[in-house]
Amino acid sequence: MKSKLIIFDTTLRDGEQSPGASMTKEEKVRIARQLERMRVDVIEAGFPAASNGDFESVKAVAASIKDSTVCGLARALERDIERAGEAIKPAVSGRIHTFIATSPIHMEKKLRMSPDQVVEQAVKAVKWARKWTDNVEFSPEDAGRSETDFLCRILEAVIEAGATTLNIPDTVGYNLPQQFGSLIATLRERIPNSDKAIFSVHCHNDLGLAVANSLSAVLAGARQVECTINGLGERAGNASLEEIVMAVRTRQDIFTCDTGIDTTQIVPASRLVSGITGFAVQPNKAIVGANAFAHESGIHQDGVLKHRETYEIMRAEDVGWSANKMVMGKHSGRNAFRSRLVELGIELDSEEALNAAFARFKDLADKKHEIFDEDIHALVSDEEQAMVKEQFKLVSLRVCSETGETPHAQVTISDGGKEKPAEADGGGPVDASFKAIEVIVKSGTELLLYSVNNITSGTDAQGEVTVRLSKGGRIVNGQGADTDIVIASAKAYLNALNKLAGKLERMNPQV
Numbered sequence: 001m002k003s004k005l006i007i008f009d010t011t012l013r014d015g016e017q018s019p020g021a022s023m024t025k026e027e028k029v030r031i032a033r034q035l036e037r038m039r040v041d042v043i044e045a046g047f048p049a050a051s052n053g054d055f056e057s058v059k060a061v062a063a064s065i066k067d068s069t070v071c072g073l074a075r076a077l078e079r080d081i082e083r084a085g086e087a088i089k090p091a092v093s094g095r096i097h098t099f100i101a102t103s104p105i106h107m108e109k110k111l112r113m114s115p116d117q118v119v120e121q122a123v124k125a126v127k128w129a130r131k132w133t134d135n136v137e138f139s140p141e142d143a144g145r146s147e148t149d150f151l152c153r154i155l156e157a158v159i160e161a162g163a164t165t166l167n168i169p170d171t172v173g174y175n176l177p178q179q180f181g182s183l184i185a186t187l188r189e190r191i192p193n194s195d196k197a198i199f200s201v202h203c204h205n206d207l208g209l210a211v212a213n214s215l216s217a218v219l220a221g222a223r224q225v226e227c228t229i230n231g232l233g234e235r236a237g238n239a240s241l242e243e244i245v246m247a248v249r250t251r252q253d254i255f256t257c258d259t260g261i262d263t264t265q266i267v268p269a270s271r272l273v274s275g276i277t278g279f280a281v282q283p284n285k286a287i288v289g290a291n292a293f294a295h296e297s298g299i300h301q302d303g304v305l306k307h308r309e310t311y312e313i314m315r316a317e318d319v320g321w322s323a324n325k326m327v328m329g330k331h332s333g334r335n336a337f338r339s340r341l342v343e344l345g346i347e348l349d350s351e352e353a354l355n356a357a358f359a360r361f362k363d364l365a366d367k368k369h370e371i372f373d374e375d376i377h378a379l380v381s382d383e384e385q386a387m388v389k390e391q392f393k394l395v396s397l398r399v400c401s402e403t404g405e406t407p408h409a410q411v412t413i414s415d416g417g418k419e420k421p422a423e424a425d426g427g428g429p430v431d432a433s434f435k436a437i438e439v440i441v442k443s444g445t446e447l448l449l450y451s452v453n454n455i456t457s458g459t460d461a462q463g464e465v466t467v468r469l470s471k472g473g474r475i476v477n478g479q480g481a482d483t484d485i486v487i488a489s490a491k492a493y494l495n496a497l498n499k500l501a502g503k504l505e506r507m508n509p510q511v
């Protein structure tokens, strides 16, 4: 039988300590509801003594949450503890978390207290907190740089005073995994009555080791991990909830405990926190990054298509993604390309046609970072159109674009050998050029995409423009290159129209 690993989320408290991540009361309640939906055991909602706003936020979270314990943080001061006690009063299950620093540097330089005074204050704090609730957590702040003997002394005293959770913080992210794991093992072994309290850890990510240190502590017997969504938190952040939960779940062959988290709620929680705080999630972030379940290289795509577990240790659906992703790009192979064609309902009648389309795909992928489904439709259609003659050609283009004036384009194109002039205004020089061309061609197409890449560098770079047009269910890409991007744009537009030309003639016989 596996034991329970308690997940204590501190996104709303330590996460909010990230510069720029302040949340309103309503935002905290929305996030707390998502954490409850995810079945987080303890939600640290804030530091009630910090401000009236934070007091009200913790109170509002306490009043809204039924299934998770709601916790408020407090210094080892009676007034802070009273604020925390008041704030968590509406909770079905409330906790007070009190802390005081125990490292020599913090005691001497910051608190300016002797070790004896710190022990005395810690004991008083736990007793004050017990007047409000029997669920009291104590943290020796900066435990990661504290002397082990002193930690044993203070922790023994706070257990005696009524602390039910002993949280060991690596406040400045200084520890290494093996060292931190053995600290937890030592404390559990040496403190009398250590089994009366749950050992917890709270790791910071200054050396990128927050998750590794937390997991090492769990292997040494810690049964609560403090963590945050997306690893948000003071400085480099805290251990990320999604990584802790999924590591424990994925390596059940190693861990003797498991969490009660509904992992399918992880991605929605990540998105909610990112949206509210404005902190974007990096694409390569484990579990919740956009690329966490995406495969671009041919060998990997081939493996995953044959058997998912060749390159995936978790299922995307289990953490709340709709599915894993095959990203089509320059590293993709023929098997993935073929499979995407099947998904898109595109049938090529021979292996030669597939090879030709694949060659064009690779050429395009050399120029474009990611190839979308529309690109594949377009390049297959390009293949069909390879033999189509050039109906429209750019003869000349003159564009006038001035501050305060509406851009105006005069264009002459050759339509099947016959030169036709036209002019039009537009929202910009490119828009005016396209409108002038449309005066002649009247294609009635829809512009799906317009993009500019520079082929060479510098201010005289060759600009390559891609224009994607759609008409009657057909999609084509047109390309044009020139040092003048307005001319490149007109060429790209005409190139796309040429690919549709067979149809256009039928639609506009008088043109």
Ligand SMILES: CC(=O)SCCNC(=O)CCNC(=O)[C@H](O)C(C)(C)COP(=O)(O)OP(=O)(O)OC[C@H]1O[C@@H](n2cnc3c(N)ncnc32)[C@H](O)[C@@H]1OP(=O)(O)O
Binding pocket: 014, 017, 047, 049, 050, 051, 074, 075, 076, 077, 099, 100, 101, 110, 111, 112, 141, 171, 234
């Ligand atoms: C590691 C962590 O994440 S700890 C949590 C960090 N979170 C926060 O700080 C929350 C936001 N903080 C605040 O709003 C303010 O700092 C407050 C309201 C808590 C305190 O504000 P102020 O009273 O103006 O004090 P200030 O912040 O300037 O200094 C902190 C004081 O608390 C003392 N202190 C720090 N930690 C503790 C503690 N755990 N127990 C008792 N006293 C403490 C300091 O020694 C200092 O005391 P001093 O004023 O006698 O020198």
Ligand SMILES: CC(C)C(=O)C(=O)O
Binding pocket: 014, 073, 099, 139, 141, 142, 167, 169, 170, 171, 172, 202, 204
């Ligand atoms: C209050 C404690 C747990 C803390 O945030 C830290 O030490 O980092």
